[in-house]
Amino acid sequence: MKSTKQKKITKDFFNQVSGEWFGRTYDPAGKYLTFPGNKIRMEVALEEISRLGIKGRALDIGCGEGQLVIELLKKGINAEGIDIAEDMIKGAKDNLKKSKVRKNPDEVFRSIDLDRFKVSKQYDIATGLGLLEYLDTDKEFFSMVAPVVHNGGYVLAECRNKFFNLFSANQYTVKLKNELPELIKELNDSIKYSPVPPKKIPMTQLAVSSGISKFLSVAVKNREWLSNSVPHYTNYPPKMVRRQHTPQEIEASAKKYGFKLEYVVYWHPHPYPPVYGKNFPRIFNKISHLMNPLGRTPLGAWMCSSFIAVFRKR
Numbered sequence: 387m388k389s390t391k392q393k394k395i396t397k398d399f400f401n402q403v404s405g406e407w408f409g410r411t412y413d414p415a416g417k418y419l420t421f422p423g424n425k426i427r428m429e430v431a432l433e434e435i436s437r438l439g440i441k442g443r444a445l446d447i448g449c450g451e452g453q454l455v456i457e458l459l460k461k462g463i464n465a466e467g468i469d470i471a472e473d474m475i476k477g478a479k480d481n482l483k484k485s486k487v488r489k490n491p492d493e494v495f496r497s498i499d500l501d502r503f504k505v506s507k508q509y510d511i512a513t514g515l516g517l518l519e520y521l522d523t524d525k526e527f528f529s530m531v532a533p534v535v536h537n538g539g540y541v542l543a544e545c546r547n548k549f550f551n552l553f554s555a556n557q558y559t560v561k562l563k564n565e566l567p568e569l570i571k572e573l574n575d576s577i578k579y580s581p582v583p584p585k586k587i588p589m590t591q592l593a594v595s596s597g598i599s600k601f602l603s604v605a606v607k608n609r610e611w612l613s614n615s616v617p618h619y620t621n622y623p624p625k626m627v628r629r630q631h632t633p634q635e636i637e638a639s640a641k642k643y644g645f646k647l648e649y650v651v652y653w654h655p656h657p658y659p660p661v662y663g664k665n666f667p668r669i670f671n672k673i674s675h676l677m678n679p680l681g682r683t684p685l686g687a688w689m690c691s692s693f694i695a696v697f698r699k700r
């Protein structure tokens with residue numbers, strides 16, 4: 387497939403931000419000045435991989451600086467990662483060298499466009515976290531993973547959640563216009579995709595609320611939590627497209643390549659519409675993290691800005 391404009395923008399952006407990416411999205415200091423999105427997403431993915439009982443081979447596509455691959459290797463899963471951005475792969479190799487895992491970084495990580503990947507063996511699972519939003523089409527991803535995963539194997543595809551526009555009350559909501567009635571219908575029909583049924587929502591909410599109360603009783607005594615001095619990070623280029631999906635849309639794309647959608651786990655719940663996050667970002671981000679268990683319930687569909695779709699190859 388020929389290199390598109392969007393692909394070049396994506397590659398250049400990720401090469402540019404490789405130095406700040408870990409601090410920006412994994413929040414190693416645990417300060418919550420930014421939302422530790424990639425760290426939480428990785429935790430959600432690891433939890434699902436463990437639930438599915440996957441032990442063999444894994445391929446992480448768009449692996450960034452290799453955090454998921456290294457965690458999987460630590461668990462004894464034979465994981466590899468590929469990424470289009472050379473600087474991300476350099477970071478991944480360095481991270482592997484610094485870890486306790488004894489593996490040759492050149493055999494684990496490779497800088498390559500997913501379109502150019504040659505299948506030499508099959509995997510028990512393929513993952514793409516924070517990847518589909520940057521691709522021109524879903525076809526690019528599913529046509530690549532179809533021969534990579536063996537029958538009965540799994541794919542975890544993470545997407546930005548289109549339903550979230552109904553909750554976010556921002557420019558994306560305004561842009562919905564004509565799509566609104568269909569989106570609300572799809573939202574109502576999406577309950578079936580959540581692994582935790584609606585009747586368990588009150589119980590989950592109670593546990594989440596108790597965690598939030600405990601956190602707030604500590605936070606009010608420490609003014610640092612009120613800080614809103616968010617560090618400056620490189621902005622996304624204005625022309626960069628970040629696509630959104632509903633579970634129904636990604637289900638339809640995957641079906642053409644022999645994948646069945648098993649369930650979706652929403653993640654990154656917002657305690658209030660995002661606009662409130664600007665005033666007390668640390669508290670907002672921490673509460674978002676504490677609310678994550680709601681993502682396995684149907685409530686996640688409109689409160690969470692992303693989801694991980696779990697597919698099985700039939």
Ligand SMILES: C[S@@+](CC[C@H](N)C(=O)[O-])C[C@H]1O[C@@H](n2cnc3c(N)ncnc32)[C@H](O)[C@@H]1O
Pocket residue numbers: 393396397400424427447448449450451453468469470471474498499500501514515516517520521
């Ligand atoms: C948002 S980052 C996520 C990185 C990592 N998965 C994580 O969660 O930390 C998306 C990654 O996908 C990579 N990527 C985008 N398009 C790609 C393509 N066509 N082939 C391979 N990697 C790609 C980018 O270079 C970038 O490192």
